[in-house]
Each structure stands twice: as structure tokens, then as C-alpha cells.
Amino acid sequence: NAGVTQTPKFRILKIGQSMTLQCTQDMNHNYMYWYRQDPGMGLKLIYYSVGAGITDKGEVPNGYNVSRSTTEDFPLRLELAAPSQTSVYFCASSYSIYTANYGYTFGSGTRLTVV
Amino acid sequence: EDKVVQSPLSLVVHEGDTVTLNCSYEVTNFRSLLWYKQEKKAPTFLFMLTSSGIEKKSGRLSSILDKKELFSILNITATQTGDSAIYLCAVEKKTSYDKVIFGPGTSLSVIP
Numbered sequence: 079n080a081g082v083t084q085t086p087k088f089r090i091l092k093i094g095q096s097m098t099l100q101c102t103q104d105m106n107h108n109y110m111y112w113y114r115q116d117p118g119m120g121l122k123l124i125y126y127s128v129g130a131g132i133t134d135k136g137e138v139p140n141g142y143n144v145s146r147s148t149t150e151d152f153p154l155r156l157e158l159a160a161p162s163q164t165s166v167y168f169c170a171s172s173y174s175i176y177t178a179n180y181g182y183t184f185g186s187g188t189r190l191t192v193v
Numbered sequence: 194e195d196k197v198v199q200s201p202l203s204l205v206v207h208e209g210d211t212v213t214l215n216c217s218y219e220v221t222n223f224r225s226l227l228w229y230k231q232e233k234k235a236p237t238f239l240f241m242l243t244s245s246g247i248e249k250k251s252g253r254l255s256s257i258l259d260k261k262e263l264f265s266i267l268n269i270t271a272t273q274t275g276d277s278a279i280y281l282c283a284v285e286k287k288t289s290y291d292k293v294i295f296g297p298g299t300s301l302s303v304i305p
Contacts, residue, residue, distance in 0.1 A: 082235075113295075118202065120281065120295035121236075168235060181227050181238030182293075 080104050084169050084185035091159040091192045099154040099188050101169030109172045110152040111136070111182065112144065114165040121168065127152055159192045166190070195220045197296035199282050205302045206272055214267040214299045216282030226258055226265050229281040231298070236281055239267070272303045 082103045091097055103110065108129045113121040123136030127146040141163055143155040152171075156163060166189050170182040200215045216226065225243045229236035240249045242258035242265060249256050253272075258265045269276055279298040286292035 118297050120197070120297045121283075122295075123293070181229065181241060182236075184235035184237070186234040 082169055082171055082183050082185035084167075084188050086188060087186065088189040089191070091156070091190065093159060093161065093192060095159050096155070096157045097159070097190075099156075099167055099169075099190075101152045101154070101185060102150050103152075103169075103171040103183070104150065105171060105173070105183065106149060107171035107173050107183070108149065109174070110146065111170045111172075112142070112152070112154045113168045113170065114138065114163075115168060115187075116165050124154065124167075156190075161192050164190060164192045195284075195286070195292075195294050197282055197284050197294050199280075199296040199299050201299060202297060203300040203302075205304060208272060208274060208303055208305050210272050210303075211268065211270045212272060212301065214269075214280050214282075214301070216265045216267070216296055218263050218265075218282075218284045218294075218296075220263075220284045220286060220294060222287040223260070223284060224287040225285045227283045227285065227293075228256055228265075228267050229283065231279040231281055232277075239280075269301075272301075274303050274305060277301060277303045 085100045111126045112124040115121050122138045125144040127133045133144050166187050169185040172182050197218045227241050228239040240256045245260040253270045256267045279300050281298045282296040
């Protein structure tokens, strides 16, 4: 069982470039999330989705966009990369509306540097 | 404003030591508190706590929640180098499924 798969694992972008971080899960989870993690700051929610076709903003959505055309895929798009978006990005999924007894399942992360 | 605070932020111990990691929170509409272990990559789930005073245990790790004091601890006994990681505390709110608030993490290093 692959769980949550993120690609790429790391990337360097120039200011103003765009890119898409891919996230796929094979657990048939309805709920998917994108977080960014900065040193000493914990995880901050960027966007989340409660099912195919439904997305909403989290705590730090500016500069990002998402789509959810299928249950499995939840890509995160950076349109005009800025140095402030240098971070580690995690995709996560969960089965129920709440984390139940298993928490989230996280992907392995994407380390993004914007120069 | 909701917040989750962890202490210490970093800790270095010797193998065999026992450590206690702290998590305090100020969150409205509390539902549960979660502990994660993050090694090089993704956080992995350790415990979910919803009731005060009931210890959750997994091998050398244990955790307990005090909902009156808004506090949780994670204990690791007989530490091993494999316990070196960042330990994240998170609080889930009842009212909204987008509200899991993470603390900054405690970075634990266990040296031989």
C-alpha cells in the first residue's frame, strides 16, 4: 500500500517561476490537506479538500492554488514563486472528517527552495 | 487566538535516559490532542488523546492528557538513538475539519 505519494522530493525554483506539487493517495480517503513546515513554526495548513470537486482555504493560502478533480489526486500549484515560499510541503489525507484514532497519513514531503 | 506550545524546543540526552516532552494549548472547542514523530521525512502518528487522565502507551512511549490544565506530556523511557526525531503535538478542534493546530515541535537527539 503506497499511502500518500508526493512528487517531486525537492526542487529549486527561480523567483516568478511556477510549478505544481503532486499528491496522490490510494486509501480512498475523502479528506486531503496541504501543509507547509518552516523551522520552529510547526505545520501550517495551506488548503484542504473534503472530496472531489471541493476545496477550501486554510491558514496560509496566499500564493497557492489547488484542485481536486479525483478522490486520489490533490495537486498544489505555485503560480509566481517567491522566496517566502521556500519551505517543506507535506500532503496528508484522512478517512473521516476528524482524525479518528489514526491521525493523518502524511506524504514524505517536498523541499522547495525559491532563489 | 488558538495556539499550541511545546517545550523544550530541543533536547539532547544519552541513550538509556528518560525524557518528558511537554505540550500546552489554548484552543477553543477542543476535540483531541495528537502526538506525531517526525524523523527525516513525514510525521507518523503516535497517539490521540481525548480524555483526561487516561494514559496511552506504546512500547517505551506513553502519553497523558490533562484537560483541566490544558496540558499533555509524552514520556520516552530507556531512550535509544532511533528515538531521535522531532516530536509534534497537535490539537484538533470540534467545530471545523480544517482546524488541526500544530505546535512547533521538540527536537530530540539521543546520543550513544
